[in-house]
Amino acid sequence: MRILVANPNSTGAITEACVTLARAAVAAGTEVVGWTNREGPPVIDSVHTDYLAGATLVSGLLAVRPAPDAVVLAGFGNYGTGAVKERLEVPVVSMAEAAMALATLLCHRFAIVTTTPRMVPYTEDLVRLAGFEARCAGVRAVSLPPLGEPRPEARAVVEALVEEVARAGTERGADLVILGGARLSPYAADLRRAVRVPVVEPVACAVQAAEGLVRLGLRQSAAGKFAPPPGPPTL
Amino acid sequence: MRILVANPNSTGAITEACVTLARAAVAAGTEVVGWTNREGPPVIDSVHTDYLAGATLVSGLLAVRPAPDAVVLAGFGNYGTGAVKERLEVPVVSMAEAAMALATLLCHRFAIVTTTPRMVPYTEDLVRLAGFEARCAGVRAVSLPPLGEPRPEARAVVEALVEEVARAGTERGADLVILGGARLSPYAADLRRAVRVPVVEPVACAVQAAEGLVRLGLRQSAAGKFAPPPGPPTL
Amino acid sequence: MRILVANPNSTGAITEACVTLARAAVAAGTEVVGWTNREGPPVIDSVHTDYLAGATLVSGLLAVRPAPDAVVLAGFGNYGTGAVKERLEVPVVSMAEAAMALATLLCHRFAIVTTTPRMVPYTEDLVRLAGFEARCAGVRAVSLPPLGEPRPEARAVVEALVEEVARAGTERGADLVILGGARLSPYAADLRRAVRVPVVEPVACAVQAAEGLVRLGLRQSAAGKFAPPPGPPTL
Amino acid sequence: MRILVANPNSTGAITEACVTLARAAVAAGTEVVGWTNREGPPVIDSVHTDYLAGATLVSGLLAVRPAPDAVVLAGFGNYGTGAVKERLEVPVVSMAEAAMALATLLCHRFAIVTTTPRMVPYTEDLVRLAGFEARCAGVRAVSLPPLGEPRPEARAVVEALVEEVARAGTERGADLVILGGARLSPYAADLRRAVRVPVVEPVACAVQAAEGLVRLGLRQSAAGKFAPPPGPPTL
Amino acid sequence: MRILVANPNSTGAITEACVTLARAAVAAGTEVVGWTNREGPPVIDSVHTDYLAGATLVSGLLAVRPAPDAVVLAGFGNYGTGAVKERLEVPVVSMAEAAMALATLLCHRFAIVTTTPRMVPYTEDLVRLAGFEARCAGVRAVSLPPLGEPRPEARAVVEALVEEVARAGTERGADLVILGGARLSPYAADLRRAVRVPVVEPVACAVQAAEGLVRLGLRQSAAGKFAPPPGPPTL
């Protein structure tokens, strides 16, 4: 089985990090292929960049040859997940949706920690649209520096994550945390050592879900919201 | 005051129809200017075309000179409304949001009738995201033919609308209807003669709301979800 | 066009303040007329006074000659808004409903600040009944002294408002504030200078909405909740 | 113990019918006293009459001597229930609230049948405001003639009720029905013989609840929404 | 009338305490009989013990002779309340459900205080399942020691309760508190002296509700969720 891990932004380093996480999560025999949305913005930190990313994702993914058995959208956002589901005939898994869906099996209420306070309302909309409000204890944020700037020390990031996890637990009863951004995924292992709650890393969740769908022969419904659109795909 | 009526798709005839409706609704002294998203798709009938439209809207609107005092997004959808609100410094009014907001003042529960059954789930998501679920009696659809095909007889469209309005009333207690698509707006007058419930035509609503915001000196909040994004606007 | 700004309580000074705000907000050519509910209580600070106000509003407003083109209920409450909508044949706009409806176009989640802690649950019910819970970050209160007592210093009121706005932002993510009481409206300009979030002053919103409805030829639906009641209007 | 059964409208015959139902429901030793809101409207069939009724209820009830141990508001509506709770120092029980609260103990989802289609949205608001939406399968209506007209045959009313109960069960899974209006209460016994679902008659519920509160020494909270208002009670 | 107060756990001392509370609450002429679930666990402090308790409740209660007129489940939890309602032909009242239902008549939003932080999510599920989320300001906990250990000083427990009540009021607007556990019931009287909000003690509520149902001739609906199961009762 061949799963395409599609990074909605144009930053190859993030694609690579995601592919590494994905490869560590799949079953033997599953091939993971990375794909970078070269036409997209380098980082998705606004609704505007969400749309810029989403607009080029579909045609980019339709052009991938050979076509993969499933596609994982490796970003914690929307950027036209529905558009990709409409247009592709293979299972399409949003890593945000997969992480929230898996979390419902493991906890009472999950918290999401995202990469910047600016994206909290955006992420709340994501939760609302997916219908997970009753299970979400809230969206919190650390503050990663912009992509071009020097990377912060891992210890500082993990400490900030630990603090947000603690507050989500105390104030809102969160008993699980989802890392809400591919840039946070590399800190998952360290964070797990520091907190008692399960830490859900979405890339791994999503490739697992994608593998499962391929094995089960399931994909997004073509009978409603994700029915193939009337116009040509290469619009 | 100068209000830009921005058609998110590339079909000039729809822009013109919207401008006509807008001009009939504004106060004396308000200038209405049409704008067509020439880079966008000819019609928005899927999430994919929603994203294609949204991706080019922002840069297109930023380039308009002279800058208008307010922008009305003249389509009953999302296509990156949030992105436009982030990037523009003038009030940005989505006609879908304006129609639903106005409807809450006038009824117990509104129904929305959209242009094709395919867009019902898409429109339900719009309602959910805007938080109007408690006031929405449901989304229904007539079936307009694709843009290129011959226009249906007005009488047939109005009859179909009347039937959907009747069913929304009987089955779900709707006591107001919103026309959920710029292509339905021209039938508003005929529909009003045929039904007892108020018929909300969103283009007119939206320009009124835009005028109001300009007079009140209000625009979308820059303190949260619609704060200016970190990257450059012309991305 | 002639808009009646109806103060549901009997305090003429509040009517005057509302009329001033209204006149500053309407388009050229719109006449604003004040009306005071002389039979009502001097202030509405309980459910009891809400009912006393509402009971006399309808017959009082029906008697206004010449009949206005629209009525604005200039108080941040209920006091039988539905009764007025049932009985009058012109558009009736509650300033609380208008402010919340407009706020949905401008923010992620609005906060309401009311004039006394006692009215917080009352105002929460207003939000719930209008169906704006998903968009409301909470109701907070400053503590204005009773009407008869000396007016507090403007600076103290504004400081208290600023503090509530800050807390609503930090704790609940509010990115817009609605002034929840006609007595707070005069502080809108000062508050705007002190906070980053948009400040919605409901009287101005409501007259704008009323003007818009008159221009659009719309009024509350007579097909359901606001259908004319069976009995005589002058009950 | 002495319980006042307060009819919010001015029609003595309805008071008497309610008192009869109440007396059949109380424990030995509980005295039931009827009270008619002589200043109110003869029937409450609109928001307007709701407000007219509510405005005179408080002062009327405050004047009752000797003061009862509890008050039951014997109408299926609002008419200022909160105002009465604010002003009276004895337990105040709305028969609508009592019926819904009791129903939650007995079923999966209750239906309410009210006396006229016009009051369906009004009653839906009542359900929403009390927070029982998750347990309510919907509000339906039969069509009783206006008060002054000849009373319909009991058999016809019961048949209409049976039909509404059946539809609420089939379409929405209702497994209990609440009679939503004092005028329907006399048909409870006949309806019980005709349907399998429990039939909740609200007057009886409410006097039971009132008795219970008196015995438990409980009344509405004075610490929030129902705190005594600042102004004088006899406003 | 004879009401069985059924303690779902096997600790006789708790049964006795409940019976005492129940006897103080019933009308003259109502007999209260205690019953202990001897086959159940000594305390219900987990979902596991909830299920152990519930599994033996039904057969135990079916064997009670003479059959009571109503059964009160005297624990603040679930342990198969629905199973008992399915199998018994007399009214079955859960004390948790009865307390929440009664609270809705008396307040804006109630808080529940339970006996250990571990049971907060469990109790939140109880609130959600019963549909009282809109009226619940939150579940809080004190920390009672395990059953076998020495009882804490009453003063310390009451102080802890007072603190939780205060925080629920300040942070979430709670204006009534429900004691969420039979072990907390004995502190009701002391707590009432220390706080302004009504304190609902669920055992008393539940026996009152049970008496009321017997008098009204009502019991749980057999037309849906609580229909008699197909298999034999003594399974």
Next chain:
Amino acid sequence: MRILVANPNSTGAITEACVTLARAAVAAGTEVVGWTNREGPPVIDSVHTDYLAGATLVSGLLAVRPAPDAVVLAGFGNYGTGAVKERLEVPVVSMAEAAMALATLLCHRFAIVTTTPRMVPYTEDLVRLAGFEARCAGVRAVSLPPLGEPRPEARAVVEALVEEVARAGTERGADLVILGGARLSPYAADLRRAVRVPVVEPVACAVQAAEGLVRLGLRQSAAGKFAPPPGPPTL
């Protein structure tokens, strides 16, 4: 990896059918072991049998040697899922929860079809408790005969399923269906040939989810609702 497929009822034939479905779904190298709750009831068709099943599940599963790497609860219900999650240190996956979680990735709104009308409210509670209400288009039922009776013809069952799927689509917009009961799982393949919407068979979903959790090193959170209970596990 070794996954235990635990049938909560005592009917070995159902265990076998589930094991067959599970084996067809797992990755190479995953061992599937069946386990039957011999102490439980033969079928779970009520809350009572749910509790009887749940009460013996925990101790039964704790005794399994060698301990599996994950446990799948192979019934579409509750029967103490939370109790098993509390007590076991390996991932525990409810097939109902897994099916709903997976469905959220694939559709706009899913319908569940259960095995008997009697279990519709029970299943609705399951949906509500898991927080999937916003994504569930409703629970419907076919009518399988009791276990002991002759099995119905496959064609008749599939036809009944097809009809329910069609109605869920037309009336409520469902674009995916979940088979809500292990007894329906064998009809999945036939149903897929007959309908356009994806058919989710929960056993396969659940084993996939269990495999995924083992690979990811995740299990239910021990930091809140599913923390190990204070008492001994073999209670």
